[in-house]
Amino acid sequence: MSDLTDRLAEGLPAGALVVDPDVTAAYRYDMAGFCEAGTPAVVVFPETVEQVQHIMRTATALRVPVVPQGARTGLSGGANAVDDCIVLSMVKMNRILELDAVNRIAVVEPGVVNAELSRAAGQLGLAYPPDPSSWESCTIGGNIGTGAGGLCCVKYGVTSEYVLGLDVVLADGRLLSTGRRTAKGVAGYDLTRLLVGSEGTLGVVVRAVVALRPAPAPQLALAAEFPSTDAACAAVCEVMAKGFTPSLMELMDTVTVRAVNDLAQMGLPESTQALLLVAFDGPHPAAELAAVGELCLAAGATEVVPAEDQAESEMLLQARRLSLTALDRLGTTMIDDVAVPRSRMAEMLSGVAAIAERCDLTIGVVCHAGDGNTHPIVIFDADDPEQAARAKQSFDEIMGLGLELGGTITGEHGVGLLKRDWLERELGPVAVELQRQLKSVFDPLGILNPGKAL
Template sequence: MADVVEELRRVLPPEALVTDPDRMESFRYDRAMFCPAGMPAAVVLARETAHVQAAVRVAAAAGVPIVPQGARSGLSGAANAVDGCIVISLEKMDKILAIEPIDRYVVTQPGVFNAVLSRAVAEQGLFYPPDPSSWEFCSIGGNLSTNSGGLCCVKYGVTTDYVLGLEVVLADGRILRTGRKTVKGVAGYDLTKLIVGSEGTLGIITEATLALRPQAASPRTMAALFGSGVAAGEAIVEIIRSGVSLSLLEIMDRTTISAVNSYKRMDLPTEAAAMLIAQSDAGGEAGAADVAAVAKLCRDNGAIECIEADDPAEGELLLEARRAALVALDQLGTTMIDDVCVPRSRLADFIGAVERLSTELDITIGVLGHAGDGNMHPTVVFDAADPSQAERAQIAFDRVMEIGLALGGTITGEHGIGVLKRRWLAEEIGPVAIDVHRAIKAALDPGNLLNPGKVTEDLAL
């Protein structure tokens, strides 16, 4: 490895290479608290595509594994280092390269934070819909690598729905450019969608062209309080059945509300077992009618109280609470954050099953998520220093995935597989799909150098 590090010094500027163990320590982990991580031999702080390409060529020549990283805000261990690897960090590639208002796209480097990009395009009267709860500290590259969703998914879809094209450094150092900048385009295989969600196992994204929408109207927001999580789940089903067009529909249980109150010094109501937050950006009378319709549906389905935000600032406060939920739960102990998505018709069943599981195992599980698209984030909270709690937490985490699959769902809606869920992938997709995964991996990364050990343990076999 000494020779590899020397070669990196030769091909990279001094500021782009980190070898000090103390500095490299912070590049070992993402935000998944319960995943193994190794120590890299070097960290490359790439400032441009050429730096990524040079580092990949050095690694490929020496057969050294590569772990791409963004803001390390992921929740599955997908960005965790492996021993002796070269970490290639994209956090310094943080420039927005172009915004085209007429053609409605933005060209960006991967290190740009989601919120920074969203605010930049808003200045041009445009809107980038994918907005993970972590939008203030998650990067566009990480969003692309895990195909992130967000609070607006119920109306606007997920990251892949907005990716027009990519620049990708392949495992041998070649640069692949996918997609286009036109509204339509079907030339060849859809390599863009293949790369999106591949968690850095097929290539390293160094530039993205993302579609934009016209800026939405100022939203109307309301909250509904319920005496049980199951009642809230049943109300969600009726809201979806009604066809009302919402731009956001989120849920938080009592555990999550209390955690947010403590963390953010808020005064959210804790007397209820669950709170729904609904929003319409239809504008004017249409938006008001949407919110009124949802409030009536909630009351008809057992809501204790429905509260409409008096002004946009109050609505933003509710969204701030929801965005802070996972960080707030982190303050209670070690967390294992599930990311199960179920058919919306089964949401009440899912919520009830998780509540019973929490009681059965005597373990805290905060239930929150994107209720409008069935993507729930049950978060197991435990004391990692207590062997009994740690064991029960792992059992609870696995059982949540079992429950989701049994209800016709998926083990991940937006956080990805990473290390945390890799043994569950085969359970969901089956042996034929695993064989296809292996074939694709072998075609693009025959040496299994890109993010090895992620997505599934035997992907390169």
């Protein structure tokens, strides 16, 4: 321990190294439940690329595991500490290094908060589209590590589509630069895409070149109430089949609707079994909303409420933004992240309801309906071992259902610890073996975020 801290301190400024156990304990976990976490030996807060290189060289020399962290808003245990590790917190590398309106790129350090980049780009009439629900606190480095999505990904895509290039410190301290600053580029293997979503197991991102887009017009939204999730999912399929591209399309089941009502007294009818929120930000949003409203009514909506302006749109969308907070009030929550083909989303939701009944648990579901990404949220009493066991059973059954329907165990949260046992079931043994071989090329000693994902 003393050798580790002494050698780390040689290349770090005062205050960048913390060993106080009362402080380091706060860096053991991200926001996932049901994931074990070890006790770190030290937490370090580098401010430069050179300092990160020094940390990784020290870790390699002493064979000490390193767990990279951002804001720890992840939901898969991917940032959880392991025993006697170096927790490498990137939150102090938080500068926006460049904003280029001509080439529509930003160059940022990994600790930049998503919302801060969005606001800075907005001053130039540009936007950084990926918008996870935690965008006011999550960091770009964490978004890159998990391949994060967001509410508007149905139209604008996910993080991997916006990362053009990366500077990455490897396990041995070497600096790798991948990708480009240009709009196009196909030279060599696409190491950038390989690193996005790798959950800190291949290297430590210290700089990123990300694409920006022209800022969209303010969006208009509607809320459609349905008597069943089947009807709501049928409406989603019709909207997509007719060629519409909403900027947002979110679905909430009756458990979530009632929880939001209890929290915010929004006046949604208790008879509502599913609430569909759709928004457009194109040149004719009102006309598109009207057409989508007709599709919803034809699919069985009992009421369609279109907003007349942006303020009303924000009021409608507030129900979705409050959903996780509302469900958290009901007990301990475990959030699943299963994406299925849009055409099978109704089967996914009815299957989750059956699992909830079979396991005698409350499970609320919110969906990024436009891309089939469902978030079943299992609610239970963590102090009741029997109920906690049923919660874990339901979680596993939900992932199994997603795979049966041709989906994936994670659409945007990552594998981390929470879903590691399920990865081979989705990918198969050949793909997992190849991924382990890739891991050994980047990290031959296995010190980078050990035990995560693979």
